[in-house]
Amino acid sequence: MSTARRDALLAWYDANRRPLPWRQTRDPYAVLVSEVMAQQTQIVRVVPHYERFLALFPTPESLARAPLAEVLAAWSGLGYNRRARFLHDAAAHVVQHGWPTTSEELQALPGVGAYTAAAVASIAFGEAVPAVDTNAKRVLSRWEATPLEGTRLAEAAAAALDGDRPADWNQAMMDLGARVCMPKPDCDSCPVTDWCADASVYSAPARQARFSGSTRQARGAVVRALVHGNSASHAALAKQTGLATTRLREALEALESDGLVERSGRRWQLPAAAGRISGGTTPGSS
Numbered sequence: 353m354s355t356a357r358r359d360a361l362l363a364w365y366d367a368n369r370r371p372l373p374w375r376q377t378r379d380p381y382a383v384l385v386s387e388v389m390a391q392q393t394q395i396v397r398v399v400p401h402y403e404r405f406l407a408l409f410p411t412p413e414s415l416a417r418a419p420l421a422e423v424l425a426a427w428s429g430l431g432y433n434r435r436a437r438f439l440h441d442a443a444a445h446v447v448q449h450g451w452p453t454t455s456e457e458l459q460a461l462p463g464v465g466a467y468t469a470a471a472v473a474s475i476a477f478g479e480a481v482p483a484v485d486t487n488a489k490r491v492l493s494r495w496e497a498t499p500l501e502g503t504r505l506a507e508a509a510a511a512a513l514d515g516d517r518p519a520d521w522n523q524a525m526m527d528l529g530a531r532v533c534m535p536k537p538d539c540d541s542c543p544v545t546d547w548c549a550d551a552s553v554y555s556a557p558a559r560q561a562r563f564s565g566s567t568r569q570a571r572g573a574v575v576r577a578l579v580h581g582n583s584a585s586h587a588a589l590a591k592q593t594g595l596a597t598t599r600l601r602e603a604l605e606a607l608e609s610d611g612l613v614e615r616s617g618r619r620w621q622l623p624a625a626a627g628r629i630s631g632g633t634t635p636g637s638s
């Protein structure tokens with residue numbers, strides 16, 4: 353890996369980094385919240401949700417104590433509500449066991465995969481580990497002039513990493529992939545164009561899954577309908593969401609199996625149970 357390329361990318365990042373609120377902190381909780389929110393949601397949409405969420409739940413303890421319904425209400429508008437439940441469960445795990453501090457151990461937290469674990473470990477704990485998302489994969493593949501997967505991708509990411517500044521390196525790769533080395537790259541503005549082998553790798557526009565008519569849309573509509581109310585019958589939900597009977601039933605079954613809604617007689621509601629932590633006790637204690 354060219355040291356010159358590393359220096360060029362970090363110098364570009366130092367001068368152009370996006371002023372995102374979670375870049376002002378090394379608090380693992382704040383970093384984890386930002387990374388979980390940024391999974392499948394555009395950064396520009398994450399910022400206001402992140403600030404509101406941390407104002408409501410500033411610590412893992414406060415999040416773990418909150419009822420899941422409150423957490424889902426705070427998550428409203430971000431979509432993919434399972435992430436809120438994972439975060440709620442992860443907070444309970446941290447309160448009970450303390451913070452895992454390595455990328456490997458962080459993967460034991462609910463909803464935390466290799467990428468999120470590496471991002472949190474490098475940013476909060478300074479571990480020299482590359483965080484490889486689809487953006488980093490595209491950039492690395494272009495540097496190597498071939499679509500990288502699996503072991504070859506991991507090796508290229510590890511070789512490229514700046515071990516002295518792993519947090520900045522990972523965020524620089526994220527910014528480069530999001531703003532310059534996009535599916536249609538802007539090579540004229542690229543700080544590392546001199547060290548890039550083939551801009552045509554992964555040059556096809558990313559295909560966006562259709563949202564309208566999807567199960568994800570139906571699930572989101574149901575959660576939104578329940579967030580501010582108490583409980584609702586199937587008929588009331590059908591009226592509120594505009595979903596046909598079959599789609600509504602499928603959405604409710606999927607949400608119920610993910611623990612995001614529950615049935616009480618013939619009515620549906622968000623989980624009414626108290627938070628995973630209450631009154632200073634830990635999960636499993638009574």
Ligand code: SF4
Pocket residue numbers: 491494495532533534537538539542543544545546548549550551552
């Ligand atoms: S030169 Fe073009 S393809 Fe290569 S890293 Fe820069 S933006 Fe991406």
